[in-house]
Amino acid sequence: MGYLGRMRIEQRPIGARRILEVHTRLVSSFGPQKNWWPAECPFEILLGALLVQHTRWSAVMEVLNRLRSETGFDPERLLAVRGPVLEAWLRPAGCHHQKARRIRAIAGWYRDQGWQQLSDLPSAALREKLLAQEGIGPETADAILLYAFRRRVWVTDRSALRLYSRLGFCQDQASDFRERVLPHIPDEIEWRKEHHALVVLHGQRFCGVAPRCTGCPLTRRCEWHQRAELS
Numbered sequence: 001m002g003y004l005g006r007m008r009i010e011q012r013p014i015g016a017r018r019i020l021e022v023h024t025r026l027v028s029s030f031g032p033q034k035n036w037w038p039a040e041c042p043f044e045i046l047l048g049a050l051l052v053q054h055t056r057w058s059a060v061m062e063v064l065n066r067l068r069s070e071t072g073f074d075p076e077r078l079l080a081v082r083g084p085v086l087e088a089w090l091r092p093a094g095c096h097h098q099k100a101r102r103i104r105a106i107a108g109w110y111r112d113q114g115w116q117q118l119s120d121l122p123s124a125a126l127r128e129k130l131l132a133q134e135g136i137g138p139e140t141a142d143a144i145l146l147y148a149f150r151r152r153v154w155v156t157d158r159s160a161l162r163l164y165s166r167l168g169f170c171q172d173q174a175s176d177f178r179e180r181v182l183p184h185i186p187d188e189i190e191w192r193k194e195h196h197a198l199v200v201l202h203g204q205r206f207c208g209v210a211p212r213c214t215g216c217p218l219t220r221r222c223e224w225h226q227r228a229e230l231s
């Protein structure tokens with residue numbers, strides 16, 4: 001358990017206390033999200049991270065269920081599947097030509113590297129290797145590091161930037177988020193996994209590109225909402 005995890009809530013710095021308040025309100029609203037990204041194995045998380053791009057999670061689940069039953073998430077068995085067959089399995093998730101190519105590439109990479117060898121790498125080196133794979137950008141790499149490899153990283157995605165900038169914690173820029181919010185985010189891995197899930201759900205339900213503030217559990221603490229009320 002990290003520094004913040006060992007401290008009682010009232011002893012934590014003000015920034016951390018405010019973030020914990022946000023977390024508590026989101027849990028009250030959406031319920032606990034400890035199993036938000038269920039997976040049998042780390043390779044399933046890698047596949048899900050590639051499949052989810054530009055599609056809904058329900059479509060990803062359909063494809064993952066097919067891959068589970070056909071290959072058991074064994075990279076070797078997946079690589080043995082003929083290209084047209086794999087593309088047909090991936091069709092529900094969209095972009096099936098591109099995703100089939102990326103999934104075959106990641107399966108070959110994962111098989112060649114091996115879970116143990118990847119697990120032994122420091123986070124920065126592992127992140128570099130992930131970023132070198134087609135279809136894996138910074139947000140996807142961080143999500144894989146957090147959920148598949150259980151590394152103490154944070155996913156600075158659009159949902160987090162929108163939420164924390166509208167609440168008034170930072171500007172809507174990754175660099176400002178890293179400077180003013182990230183140091184106060186508790187470093188426990190399970191907490192980070194749940195908080196990312198809550199922020200994504202909140203973004204889908206309320207704080208999207210155009211905020212839908214009615215019913216949002218964070219209105220009383222939100223600078224954006226208070227400014228909108230006054231205008």
Ligand code: SF4
Nearest residue numbers: 207211213216222225
């Ligand atoms: S009150 Fe509105 S702007 Fe503020 S966090 Fe909620 S949805 Fe976003």
